[in-house]
Structures are given as C-alpha cells and as structure tokens.
Amino acid sequence: MKKFLVLLGILVLAQLAPAKSYGGTLSLRETLEKLPPLKQGVAYSIADSNINYLATIEFAKWKFLSFEGGYAGRAEETKDKIVGVVSTNLLSLKRFGFEFPLADLIDLNIGLWAGVGSINMQEIDRSEFDWGISATLLSVKF
Numbered sequence: 001m002k003k004f005l006v007l008l009g010i011l012v013l014a015q016l017a018p019a020k021s022y023g024g025t026l027s028l029r030e031t032l033e034k035l036p037p038l039k040q041g042v043a044y045s046i047a048d049s050n051i052n053y054l055a056t057i058e059f060a061k062w063k064f065l066s067f068e069g070g071y072a073g074r075a076e077e078t079k080d081k082i083v084g085v086v087s088t089n090l091l092s093l094k095r096f097g098f099e100f101p102l103a104d105l106i107d108l109n110i111g112l113w114a115g116v117g118s119i120n121m122q123e124i125d126r127s128e129f130d131w132g133i134s135a136t137l138l139s140v141k142f
Contacts, residue, residue, distance in 0.1 A: 042134070
C-alpha cells in the first residue's frame with residue numbers, strides 16, 4: 001500500500017509541475033479533481049482460491065469497459081500483487097436517482113483481473129502469476 005501512495009504522490013506532483021512552469025495558477029483542488037477515483041473492493045483468486053483486498057485506479061474507458069491498474073492484498077501463495085483489471089459497471093446509485101450523501105461513492109463494478117505476486121524486493125525472483133474475478137463497490141474521489 002505504501003508503494004501505491006508514493007505512486008499517487010508522484011502523479012499529483014507531475015500534474016502540478018506544468019502549471020507552475022507555464023505561469024498558470026497552482027491549485028491543488030483542481031489537480032485533485034483531475035485524478036481518477038480510487039476504487040475499493042475484493043478480488044477472488046482462482047489460482048489459490050483466496051479473497052484479497054483490491055484497490056485500483058481507472059486508466060482508460062472504452063464503451064462499457066473500464067481498464068484499471070492497482071494493488072491486490074496478501075494471499076498465502078502470492079503475497080502482495082500488482083494487478084490489471086478489466087471491469088464493467090453494474091450498478092451506480094447516483095445514476096438511479098438516489099439522493100443521500102454517499103450515493104455518488106457507491107458503484108458496483110464486476111471484472112476480471114490478472115497480476116503478479118510477491119512484489120517485495122526480497123522475493124522478486126519468486127514472482128507468481130495470479131488471476132481471478134473482482135468486485136469493487138466504493139469509488140473514492142479526492
């Protein structure tokens with residue numbers, strides 16, 4: 001998770017640098033609004049039959065498919081994972097007209113994920129491929 005937060009910080013700084021160099025105004029709020037939402041959910045691994053925590057960021061969208069990248073939590077065999085996810089949105093409470101404070105955060109996405117486990121530096125030579133089905137429920141917008 002620490003690596004993911006460092007990557008997010010680098011992305012924010014990369015967005016801030018061009019505004020300052022071209023004489024534009026430097027607004028952290030506008031920069032954070034440009035960042036894609038952080039999707040939180042679970043990933044079921046077909047390879048080792050475990051359920052992991054999943055955190056992804058959407059990189060691209062094509063028709064009804066979303067292409068995401070992120071982190072899946074620890075499992076016995078593969079430990080920490082860097083994953084890629086292809087998902088589709090099944091339910092969005094805001095789209096159905098629900099009006100309550102957290103309605104815009106709840107989006108149910110179902111997808112397929114694949115990734116590489118054992119991403120820590122001590123076990124890089126034992127990296128393992130892992131894949132499965134994912135479900136994300138929360139989309140946290142900064």
